Amino acid sequence: MIRQRIIDAVAVFLLSTVAVLTAWCGFQSSKWGGEMSIAFSQASSARVQAADYSSQARDARANDQAIWVEWVLANQRGDTALIEYIEERFTPEFRVAFDAWDAGGREARGPFVLEEYVPPGTEEAADLNARADERFQTALENNQRGDNYSILTVLFALVLFLTAMSQRDLQPWVTRTLLGLAIVVAIAGVVILLTYPVKI
Structure with a gap:
């Protein structure tokens, strides 16, 4: 009778504790899912902005190339006045490269x-x-963290199942075996849980 009361008390404690841990895992999975979505959005935003700047760079290069073509043609004709006129219209970025090219002997x-x-x-x-690459990688990591918590939820659900089954009208050795197994799985789950990052 006393042994049965101890088993019942352990089962109730285990059910209550694991129910809280299961809810905690669900909460953490949801939080990490939110972090994943934010990181993916930030990666996408950075990628769009990068595309805008890349387009700006392409346009600038095209303009500099157009001016460069005119400079080459004027240089071939030996039109000094036109060369000077064109060089005055070099962009600062192209001027730096042109001066380096000129200083290098135009090789x-x-x-x-x-x-x-x-x-x-x-x-x-x-x-x-x-x-964008960094935020995308962070999003993947957050997704994995959320998945880890979800898997742990399933593990704790197994503990709840084993504990509930141990409360059935079974042979004493079956009851002890099921409860013992539930305790082992619960301890393993808690140990794993302690290795996971927490997001509040």
Whole structure:
């Protein structure tokens, strides 16, 4: 009789504790799911902004190339006045590359192949693409964390099932076995739970 009361008390404690842990896992899974959505949105936003800056860089390069073509043609004709006029209209970014190309003896195929040429928007696009990659990776990690908590919910549901079954009118050794197994699984679940990150 006393043994049965102890078993009942353990079962009630286990059911109550695991019910709370199951709710906690559901809460954490939901929180990490929200974090995943936010990170995916941030990655998408950064990617859109990066595309805008890449477009800006392409347009700037196209404009510089158009001016460069006119400079090449004027240089072939030896039209000094036109060359000076065109050079006055170089963009600051192209001016840096042109000066480096000129200082290098004009051996390179043109200013555009030099690393000094960085049209506006290039660095911003690279930074935003890197941020998009980082936020996308974070979203995947958050998704996995949410999945981990969901799987743990299933594990705790197994504990609830085993504990409930142990309260049936069964042979004493079956009751003890089911309850013992429930306790082992619950302890394993708690140990795993303690390794997971928490989001409040």
